[in-house]
Amino acid sequence: MSFYPPQKVRLKKDIGELEIIWQNGDIAKISCDELRRYCACSSCRSRKLIGVRLVTESAEIATVNLIGSTALQVVFADGHDRGIFPWPYVNAIATGRVQEFLNA
Amino acid sequence: MLNEARQSTTEAHVLSALRDFIFPVFGESLIDLDAVRRIHIENGRVTIHLYLAAKVASLHGRLVLMIQNHLEGAGIHGVQVVIDSDASDEDFDFSVADARVRNILIVASGKGGVGKSSTAMNLALALRAEGASVGVLDADIYGPSMRTMLGVPESVKPVLVNEKYVEPIRKYGLATMSVGYLSPDKTPMIWRGPMAVKALQQLLEQTLWGDLDYLIVDMPPGTGDIHISLAQKLQRATALVVTTPQEVALIDARKGLEMFNKVGIPVLGIVENMATHVCSRCGFEEDIFGAHGAAKMAEDYGVAMLGSLPLDKKIREHLDSGIPSVARDPMSDISQCYAILAQRVAVAAWRAKITGMQMPHIEIA
Numbered sequence: 001m002s003f004y005p006p007q008k009v010r011l012k013k014d015i016g017e018l019e020i021i022w023q024n025g026d027i028a029k030i031s032c033d034e035l036r037r038y039c040a041c042s043s044c045r046s047r048k049l050i051g052v053r054l055v056t057e058s059a060e061i062a063t064v065n066l067i068g069s070t071a072l073q074v075v076f077a078d079g080h081d082r083g084i085f086p087w088p089y090v091n092a093i094a095t096g097r098v099q100e101f102l103n104a
Numbered sequence: 105m106l107n108e109a110r111q112s113t114t115e116a117h118v119l120s121a122l123r124d125f126i127f128p129v130f131g132e133s134l135i136d137l138d139a140v141r142r143i144h145i146e147n148g149r150v151t152i153h154l155y156l157a158a159k160v161a162s163l164h165g166r167l168v169l170m171i172q173n174h175l176e177g178a179g180i181h182g183v184q185v186v187i188d189s190d191a192s193d194e195d196f197d198f199s200v201a202d203a204r205v206r207n208i209l210i211v212a213s214g215k216g217g218v219g220k221s222s223t224a225m226n227l228a229l230a231l232r233a234e235g236a237s238v239g240v241l242d243a244d245i246y247g248p249s250m251r252t253m254l255g256v257p258e259s260v261k262p263v264l265v266n267e268k269y270v271e272p273i274r275k276y277g278l279a280t281m282s283v284g285y286l287s288p289d290k291t292p293m294i295w296r297g298p299m300a301v302k303a304l305q306q307l308l309e310q311t312l313w314g315d316l317d318y319l320i321v322d323m324p325p326g327t328g329d330i331h332i333s334l335a336q337k338l339q340r341a342t343a344l345v346v347t348t349p350q351e352v353a354l355i356d357a358r359k360g361l362e363m364f365n366k367v368g369i370p371v372l373g374i375v376e377n378m379a380t381h382v383c384s385r386c387g388f389e390e391d392i393f394g395a396h397g398a399a400k401m402a403e404d405y406g407v408a409m410l411g412s413l414p415l416d417k418k419i420r421e422h423l424d425s426g427i428p429s430v431a432r433d434p435m436s437d438i439s440q441c442y443a444i445l446a447q448r449v450a451v452a453a454w455r456a457k458i459t460g461m462q463m464p465h466i467e468i469a
């Protein structure tokens with residue numbers, strides 16, 4: 001049985017957290033701040049590369065959508081919706097392996 | 105005594121014994137795969153009717169043997185197993201005109217020359233050898249190679265039907281269509297952007313494919329806009345990414361994986377081509393590009409490593425002569441590698457249909 005996609009994705013707006021229940025039952029919790037910080041869309045990545053701060057400090061998430069069964073689209077409350085998070089990337093964020101993942 | 109034991113066998117008994125039986129190639133129990141369609145018990149004789157949504161005929165004998173052994177271990181003797189894999193009632197990935205295609209498999213690579221077409225063609229033949237009806241669409245507008253690989257002479261052109269449809273060219277039991285069949289000479293057509301997408305869509309939709317278990321689409325190399333639009337037209341497809349273990353090819357393959365993630369097409373896995381060099385004189389094996397790159401990438405992206413094909417000059421010679429290795433000698437060692445790949449691909453496509461139906465549940469609070 002493959003690890004992806006997860007069984008369940010729960011967006012808890014009140015505490016600003018995304019909870020993922022993986023196929024094997026493991027539960028991962030990721031704060032919305034982290035999702036904003038690690039948004040891997042081209043504009044966020046290039047801003048980080050040249051050292052420009054993100055457009056906004058707000059990490060509030062309006063909603064999340066499935067992109068097929070392979071990824072999650074995160075729509076931030078400020079309208080930024082270009083971040084597509086493939087499940088392995090979500091897992092990398094949850095387990096603190098983002099740099100490893102992006103550099104691999 | 106024996107009679108008594110037989111009488112007491114119930115459907116629940118058989119099902120619970122099957123629950124912890126896993127056929128290695130399937131990787132999951134027959135119950136989880138929804139493969140057990142009926143259990144018939146008459147006078148203590150058990151008959152299990154299986155439905156496999158994958159064409160893997162060469163494995164049927166071993167599957168039956170392993171089920172029988174497993175059930176004997178649970179005290180259930182003399183079991184008959186009937187296998188059906190013709191999914192007349194299943195839904196299709198693609199049905200237009202007379203085409204009814206159960207599985208579309210996109211074969212992609214980040215860059216050219218990694219062996220995408222060679223792999224697509226031998227994989228198609230290996231699936232054919234597993235009892236599947238198979239079509240191949242050569243959609244590589246930059247370098248169509250099907251005519252050469254199949255030895256179809258320039259004089260042979262697809263036949264037009266009702267001025268709108270074309271008959272695929274049939275060779276080695278495959279239904280094939282290529283952008284190269286239509287172009288008047290060897291120079292590749294210069295197609296750009298929307299025109300290329302339109303042309304490829306026509307080729308897909310206006311070919312009289314008929315009933316196919318698998319339609320393999322040999323994509324142009326790369327991950328540009330053409331690929332994304334094309335992938336979006338094939339929403340129900342699944343994809344394979346071919347790569348060589350070289351650093352550059354791996355980076356390109358990674359882009360391929362990301363592209364399919366973006367358009368929501370499940371990637372069944374990665375196929376590593378030209379992996380190991382086996383010296384034809386001494387049989388010495390060495391990994392010419394360094395080991396395990398593709399395996400590592402598969403792990404990072406949570407996709408399977410579906411196979412590793414040897415670098416073997418015979419693969420090239422056979423293709424250049426117009427008779428791919430699997431068609432020339434289905435019993436050779438090389439053909440064995442493709443057979444294993446075909447079985448894994450067929451099973452992965454089957455499993456993707458099942459997990460694809462189990463989309464994650466989203467809760468927003």
Ligand SMILES: Nc1ncnc2c1ncn2[C@@H]1O[C@H](COP(=O)(O)OP(=O)(O)O)[C@@H](O)[C@H]1O
Nearest residue numbers: 216217218219220221222378414415416419420
């Ligand atoms: N496993 C292999 N061993 C040896 N030669 C191969 C192998 N796979 C492909 N080739 C050869 O490499 C060349 C490129 O392969 P091809 O399938 O045309 O690549 P692509 O479609 O990715 O551009 C061809 O000449 C082909 O015959």
Ligand SMILES: [Mg+2]
Nearest residue numbers: 220221244249
């Ligand atoms: Mg090619």
Ligand SMILES: [Zn+2]
Nearest residue numbers: 039041044083
């Ligand atoms: Zn972003």
